[in-house]
Amino acid sequence: xxxxxxxxxxxxxxxxxxxxxxxxxxxxxxxxxxxxxxxxxxxxxxxxxxxxxxxxxxxxxxxxxxxxxxxxxxxxxxxxxxxxxxxxxxxxxxxxxxxxxxxxxxxxxxxxxxxxxxxxxxxxxxxxxxxxxxxxxxxxxxxxxxxxxxxxxxxxxxxxxxxxxxxxxxxxxxxxxxxxxxxxxxxxxxxxxxxxxxxxxxxxxxxxxxxxxxxxxxxxxxxxxxxxxxxxxxxxxxxxxxxxxxxxxxxxxxxxxxxxxxxxxxxxxxxxxxxxxxxxxxxxxxxxxxxxxxxxxxxxxxxxxxxxxxxxxxxxxxxxxxxxxxxxxxxxxxxxxxxxxxxxxxxxxxxxxxxxxxxxxxxxxxxxxxxxxxxxxxxxxxxxxxxxxxxxxxxxxxxxxxxxxxxxxxxxxxxxxxxxxxxxxxxxxxxxxxxxxxxxxxxxxxxxxxx
Amino acid sequence: xxxxxxxxxxxxxxxxxxxxxxxxxxxxxxxxxxxxxxxxxxxxxxxxxxxxxxxxxxxxxxxxxxxxxxxxxxxxxxxxxxxxxxxxxxxxxxxxxxxxxxxxxxxxxxxxxxxxxxxxxxxxxxxxxxxxxxxxxxxxxxxxxxxxxxxxxxxxxxxxxxxxxxxxxxxxxxxxxxxxxxxxxxxxxxxxxxxxxxxxxxxxxxxxxxxxxxxxxxxxxxxxxxxxxxxxxxxxxxxxxxxxxxxxxxxxxxxxxxxxxxxxxxxxxxxxxxxxxxxxxxxxxxxxxxxxxxxxxxxxxxxxxxxxxxxxxxxxxxxxxxxxxxxxxxxxxxxxxxxxxxxxxxxxxxxxxxxxxxxxxxxxxxxxxxxxxxxxxxxxxxxxxxxxxxxxxxxxxxxxxxxxxxxxxxxxxxxxxxxxxxxxxxxxxxxxxxxxxxxxxxxxxxxxxxxxxxxxxxxxxxxxxxxxxxxxxxxxxxxxxxxxxx
Numbered sequence: 010x011x012x013x014x015x016x017x018x019x020x021x022x023x024x025x026x027x028x029x030x031x032x033x034x035x036x037x038x039x040x041x042x043x044x045x046x047x048x049x050x051x052x053x054x055x056x057x058x059x060x061x062x063x064x065x066x067x068x069x070x071x072x073x074x075x076x077x078x079x080x081x082x083x084x085x086x087x088x089x090x091x092x093x094x095x096x097x098x099x100x101x102x103x104x105x106x107x108x109x110x111x112x113x114x115x116x117x118x119x120x121x122x123x124x125x126x127x128x129x130x131x132x133x134x135x136x137x138x139x140x141x142x143x144x145x146x147x148x149x150x151x152x153x154x155x156x157x158x159x160x161x162x163x164x165x166x167x168x169x170x171x172x173x174x175x176x177x178x179x180x181x182x183x184x185x186x187x188x189x190x191x192x193x194x195x196x197x198x199x200x201x202x203x204x205x206x207x208x209x210x211x212x213x214x215x216x217x218x219x220x221x222x223x224x225x226x227x228x229x230x231x232x233x234x235x236x237x238x239x240x241x242x243x244x245x246x247x248x249x250x251x252x253x254x255x256x257x258x259x260x261x262x263x264x265x266x267x268x269x270x271x272x273x274x275x276x277x278x279x280x281x282x283x284x285x286x287x288x289x290x291x292x293x294x295x296x297x298x299x300x301x302x303x304x305x306x307x308x309x310x311x312x313x314x315x316x317x318x319x320x321x322x323x324x325x326x327x328x329x330x331x332x333x334x335x336x337x338x339x340x341x342x343x344x345x346x347x348x349x350x351x352x353x354x355x356x357x358x359x360x361x362x363x364x365x366x367x368x369x370x371x372x373x374x375x376x377x378x379x380x381x382x383x384x385x386x387x388x389x390x391x392x393x394x395x396x397x398x399x400x401x402x403x404x405x406x407x408x409x410x411x412x413x414x415x416x417x418x419x420x421x422x423x424x425x426x427x428x429x430x431x432x433x434x435x436x437x438x439x440x441x442x443x444x445x446x447x448x449x450x451x452x453x454x455x456x457x458x459x460x
Numbered sequence: 461x462x463x464x465x466x467x468x469x470x471x472x473x474x475x476x477x478x479x480x481x482x483x484x485x486x487x488x489x490x491x492x493x494x495x496x497x498x499x500x501x502x503x504x505x506x507x508x509x510x511x512x513x514x515x516x517x518x519x520x521x522x523x524x525x526x527x528x529x530x531x532x533x534x535x536x537x538x539x540x541x542x543x544x545x546x547x548x549x550x551x552x553x554x555x556x557x558x559x560x561x562x563x564x565x566x567x568x569x570x571x572x573x574x575x576x577x578x579x580x581x582x583x584x585x586x587x588x589x590x591x592x593x594x595x596x597x598x599x600x601x602x603x604x605x606x607x608x609x610x611x612x613x614x615x616x617x618x619x620x621x622x623x624x625x626x627x628x629x630x631x632x633x634x635x636x637x638x639x640x641x642x643x644x645x646x647x648x649x650x651x652x653x654x655x656x657x658x659x660x661x662x663x664x665x666x667x668x669x670x671x672x673x674x675x676x677x678x679x680x681x682x683x684x685x686x687x688x689x690x691x692x693x694x695x696x697x698x699x700x701x702x703x704x705x706x707x708x709x710x711x712x713x714x715x716x717x718x719x720x721x722x723x724x725x726x727x728x729x730x731x732x733x734x735x736x737x738x739x740x741x742x743x744x745x746x747x748x749x750x751x752x753x754x755x756x757x758x759x760x761x762x763x764x765x766x767x768x769x770x771x772x773x774x775x776x777x778x779x780x781x782x783x784x785x786x787x788x789x790x791x792x793x794x795x796x797x798x799x800x801x802x803x804x805x806x807x808x809x810x811x812x813x814x815x816x817x818x819x820x821x822x823x824x825x826x827x828x829x830x831x832x833x834x835x836x837x838x839x840x841x842x843x844x845x846x847x848x849x850x851x852x853x854x855x856x857x858x859x860x861x862x863x864x865x866x867x868x869x870x871x872x873x874x875x876x877x878x879x880x881x882x883x884x885x886x887x888x889x890x891x892x893x894x895x896x897x898x899x900x901x902x903x904x905x906x907x908x909x910x911x912x913x914x915x916x917x918x919x920x921x922x923x924x925x926x927x928x929x930x931x932x933x934x935x936x937x938x939x940x941x942x943x944x945x946x
Contacts, residue, residue, distance in 0.1 A: 026818055038683045056799070092510065140739070313926050319926050344739045
């Protein structure tokens with residue numbers, strides 16, 4: 010079974026046209042000693058059996074409906090309206106490819122243009138591409154762009170930027186002449202943790218191509234970006250801003266307003282469930298002056314021969330299929346379907362809906378913190394936050410998280426030791442508009458009984 | 461088809477779309493939680509009703525061609541049927557609603573799926589180690605080259621060049637640059653293969669690797685592949701295989717057996733995960749044992765009956781994805797391989813190759829075939845005969861649109877004048893191919909009798925040809941915010 014419709018009679022007739030005796034004759038260019046290996050694979054499964062098998066694998070994973078979950082750290086459980094997946098299951102969307110032939114792909118192209126517009130409106134930036142792989146590779150590409158524009162060797166990254174994003178960016182520049190410097194941007198004061206951007210601002214110098222900060226940062230804190238932006242301006246460095254949760258842009262001042270040169274982030278939470286971390290979609294927005302250096306696809310508005318409004322892939326001379334080794338990036342396939350989901354979601358939520366879920370997330374997180382405090386926890390975050398905060402776990406986050414899961418049946422959050430060993434006793438707790446009062450009660454009582 | 465307004469044009473102040481959930485908690489005022497300086501004053505998103513949003517995107521979708529609409533023979537993209545069962549399994553709550561930071565003990569099924577998929581891909585390609593972390597083919601290429609560089613370094617060598625045939629996908633040279641390498645272009649020999657003499661001259665102690673595509677972008681299997689591999693290895697370099705065309709080789713040859721060192725696989729091509737209007741894809745990387753220590757991490761490892769996540773080892777090139785790659789597509793590819801089994805996969809390759817050769821044999825009277833020998837999964841034609849009539853390959857492509865068929869890849873590979881790169885895939889039937897052949901022949905006749913029919917095509921699409929020059933000169937890439945925005 011291969012979904013191939015040809016019958017043996019079809020094949021025989023086609024072989025006659027081709028002038029071959031058998032299908033084997035078509036493979037004679039393969040060195041004979043390596044031809045026709047036996048593939049050791051399990052037997053083929055009809056549809057029903059495949060579903061049964063995959064369901065069994067799925068049943069061995071805990072979902073968010075199995076137990077309360079306060080996991081965030083870049084992937085948030087946000088409300089995705091029902092119409093989103095109904096649209097994503099339309100063949101016209103998901104079984105098409107990159108709109109190389111614009112006359113047959115106006116749907117995809119206009120949706121890309123609308124996506125780019127929504128990203129610009131959310132971030133306050135001038136231009137957006139049609140997406141990169143994920144938040145992490147979007148950061149990596151931003152760093153590469155800044156290196157290319159400034160021709161400076163140093164990249165300064167706050168340690169409060171998502172640790173996986175930092176790692177990916179470091180991998181991307183590993184073969185290039187780039188000095189990748191991670192600088193602490195948060196400090197412990199006893200149990201608490203507070204932002205401290207002075208070391209970051211001080212680290213920026215005339216050899217710095219860009220400085221990378223995150224908002225809200227990986228610890229959930231909303232930090233005044235001005236000192237870092239001003240230091241960057243003084244030294245002619247670019248400012249890259251990672252958006253921790255796109256929904257936070259329903260409340261927070263857009264990075265374009267405080268001087269960001271590039272804004273990147275992960276948009277998965279707007280388009281569907283976390284799917285174990287992928288496919289996500291990397292947002293990438295910047296200033297008009299940099300448009301010809303942007304990596305990836307961009308849709309543009311134009312007209313057809315009759316003067317009718319139309320959309321087309323534009324500025325393609327940036328891209329690998331035209332520019333080859335001089336392209337701005339090697340990216341080809343992006344995350345179009347995920348961005349389509351985000352586009353539809355943002356359209357359906359609209360101005361008021363996005364603001365409401367952002368506010369509800371904020372309320373849920375602050376009420377969660379209150380409930381934890383009542384249960385005897387100490388909230389470590391000593392800074393404004395939207396929907397994510399750190400709670401102190403005496404004796405270490407890892408051990409406490411395991412007890413909370415095993416004894417209290419909650420996934421209480423993420424061990425912040427992944428940011429820096431200094432934070433090994435902090436748990437990152439996220440709440441959203443989908444967090445229920447029951448979830449919070451469960452967390453608080455689990456906390457109390459695991460003290 | 462009429463113009464579809466922008467979603468912003470369907471907006472009306474105060475109109476509501478879907479409702480947010482009922483609040484679960486007493487409200488916290490954002491201005492109590494956050495300094496005023498950090499709060500935005502306006503949010504210029506559309507305000508549209510749910511039905512208007514639904515209709516808008518539905519109408520937009522109608523302007524797309526797709527695999528489920530009709531033939532989509534885009535060369536090098538493997539636009540095969542996307543099985544619907546894959547969409548069902550990928551949406552299984554236990555495989556969709558799982559968080560990347562939940563403890564491995566609570567994600568054993570997901571980890572097992574990744575582990576087993578890597579094993580299946582290893583069996584299919586012959587490579588002992590596979591990483592499914594890369595998000596797409598291009599990212600797989602980057603991982604592959606970085607792994608090769610790390611291997612050279614582990615042997616105390618620094619090599620600075622990569623050889624790329626002039627027929628290669630543009631991603632190959634672009635990846636070479638991203639890996640900090642100087643890209644050296646290799647000319648193609650008269651028979652469409654690699655020029656061994658030239659290869660030998662180009663191979664020096666600076667060459668880290670050759671990136672070749674197998675079968676090549678001309679749709680041809682490299683007959684001298686074993687000599688190529690030997691020459692490259694003798695020079696201390698590595699062989700990278702762009703696996704975009706793996707669909708031709710399933711069950712017919714395992715690339716690792718040929719001595720290739722590294723290969724990426726496009727799960728969205730060979731393994732049927734949908735192309736999504738441009739993505740997401742998935743770009744697994746397969747390597748020989750000596751390169752395994754350099755694979756990106758974290759990796760899924762088996763410990764007795766349990767599956768664990770091993771952080772990147774000190775030798776690893778590091779992480780290339782926030783988490784474990786495009787997991788949703790790994791579910792789809794796994795479903796596909798389990799659905800087909802060894803026999804089904806081989807049948808897919810067989811029919812893909814037969815279909816392409818059937819097109820080659822059937823169209824060679826009407827179109828030039830620059831390398832007219834048995835091809836693999838795709839055939840490259842040239843519109844050179846039609847060019848003499850004043851008709852370009854672009855015109856042929858646009859005329860296909862009028863007949864409801866997606867054009868092939870055109871003007872690629874760049875070494876073929878007026879190229880039409882046609883990949884029918886195994887999921888097109890003989891009748892469907894016959895229809896395509898009939899249309900292509902009709903277009904060849906039209907080129908002779910009524911070339912303007914081609915020059916002015918398409919006329920049956922939602923829009924006619926577009927002004928791309930103005931789009932490039934004065935880019936309009938977003939809605940222009942109006943002065944009276946909220």
